[in-house]
Amino acid sequence: MRTTIVKIKTLAFSILFVVVVIGCTSKNKDSTKDTQKVTSQNLISTVIDSINSEINNGDYGLIDRFIVIQNDEVLADFRYKQDYETIAQKYDTTNHQYNFNSTDWHPYYKQSELHTLQSVTKSITSILFGIALDLNEDYNVDNKAMPLLTGYDTDFLDKRKQNISIEDLLTMRSGLKWNEETDHNDNTNDCFLLESSDHWIEYVLSKPMDTIPGTRFVYNGGGTVLLGKIIRTITGKRIDDWAEEKLFKPLGITDYYWKETPDGEIDTEGGLYLKAEDLAKIGSLFLNKGKWNNKQIVSESWVTTSTSPLLKNVKPQWRSVTGYGYQWWIPEYTDNGKTSIYSANGYGGQYLMVAPEHKLIIVFNGWNINDEPEKSTYRALQDRIIPTLKK
Template identity: 35%
Template sequence: MRDQFSRFTILGAGLVLALSISATNLRAEPGQQGQACGAPSSIDDGWEIASPDSLGMDGAQLCGIAARLKQRATSVHSVVVVRHGKLVFEQYFPGYDQPWGQPEGQHEFTATTKHDMRSASKSVVSTLVGIAIDRKLIEGVDEPVLKFFPDRQAMKQPGWEAIKLRHLLTMSSGMKWDEARAWTDPNNDEPHLTFEADPIGYVLAKPLAAPPDVLWTYNGGGTELLGNILERVSGKPLETFAREVLFQPLGITDLEWKAYKNGKIAAAAGLRLRPRDAAKIGQLVLNRGQWNGQQVVSADWIAQSITPRFQAIGYFGGTLFYGYQWWMGRSLAGSKEIKWVAAFGWGGQRLFIVPELDLVMMTTAAQYGQPKEGLAAIDILSNIVIPSVRDAR
């Protein structure tokens, strides 16, 4: 899950982070002062705003989020909550960050500040693949990967002819890939996406460790292939295609999709969005592909994407499942188990979709390389946001 070339600065960053955390890190954004705790700002971005209490949530309980974060001494930058399709809560906190392509250090965050999504970008790529299939640019998930790379046949390794798009989507291609090592480890495959002159060629030349559908291995290289395939079938840069078919229909105009040092767009990790815009992706999934009555991506694709297909062994414990670049898990609220769908990004970027409660929660953070990365988000979701729901859907 660690995505970006700046991670070799983690040790120094951790020291800065430890020194920077204080009570002032948990003040509300300037635009919210004088408003009710967590009251969303009106910035004309397509969100309808409502109070939590008007939609069956305990607003006073949500106001405990900042204190909870302070107890854990976390580096969370934002918490955004949506219920029944309306924005009901947002809170932003200043703190240390390592934004892609910008100086690391102390940063302010507000409703209009873009934030790295890191590997949550993968879930967006999955949505774009579904749109490409809906538009007949791709026949389906059983298309062979090599079909899209006729110019790369000379570098294929034995067994690659069996790899299909669905294997890339579920990270079950079987290619020999390891990005769980230190960023400076020469055996870590992920840095090669950054500095190889031909990162797509690097991925396609990887040997297989197992046949497809046998092993689940976290693999950003497969997502890079999906991003390149989208460019090939659409005839457009990935960001241009994404803007036209996904972001514009959602009313998302302020975004970036960053490139690696070699100039290649980082499909697996480079997306930067406002947190409340990222929450729109969650609402799109919750609405089975619809936004404001428009079918942006088919309901069938959403259903396929969030169907558990593999146990995500080795990542965030043993209770997570993986679909088409989406995670599935659960929270225990009181004595009740609540299932959710999520996009995860390195550093604590978390987008949670809770269908049973008609709820979306987005958090951004700077927990890069921390052993308990992302736990603040699941803590807030499980112990404050879900319990704050007072009605049944």
């Protein structure tokens, strides 16, 4: 497997120190904004301290990192030490790359600071796809997917498969029969079977059709694997090379790892490892509508579409009315479709959450794969932090 490990750069954010001068009678707009900013951050700090205390108390299970950034200022960055070697002894630790209890792989890569992102990888794959389309005007999301999967038998008896579009894959509406809702170690779970196979793309392409493409949301990591291969067709580069050139290098992300599949492709559905502070850079990129240091990395239109509730109420069993965009979850949006919060979610408690109205970014890394904690970090922004700002 290939790894790219070079000298580490730190996150280009700093802690804000504010001095409030009492007695100023000026009604200068900047002064008012500064006061509002300080008030907002003071309110958040109280909630952050409470969440941190509860994490230390074990209420949220195994949490590794908790970062809060508002207005480009780091308000909190907590690290938590977990004894994963001892924890793993309670479970099967067979040493292979897809065993989630093997500390050789999870949650940190080889005991480095690189943390598994799991399905947050899907959201980053979507960004890389957007960049590919930005730079190759011969392709768009309406293109059919099968002609772009070169080198595979795509002459299917069920012609519905030929009608799967790129957008169908991006929005989890491929129409392929797929089960990823059971426990990951369930041997009928398609993600388990995919990761156990030697030929990932062939496995996905072999799945029968269940419905007409574009008509029904079914969570499907196999579709994201196909997207990774299509990026290679469009750009001529494997996605790890494309990511380094077009996303990671511009953002100063120099330390990362991608899992490689047995047949030499890249695991684009769950195989990326990043530091938490570098994951926060992805949030900042999107908060700034695709720009980094005044350079447009991915188009504003891609950012907007990716984080819009193109599909609504895709998980009616969840507590909130959750939407879905291009491989991004939309846990809160208005009746007219305006996004209030969007997030990249990953197995075990990997979250990059962004609240654009409040210029707020939250990052959680955790590894709750064997026990259900009392509280969920996924709800922290929506249930704890945002309501405080609205008071």
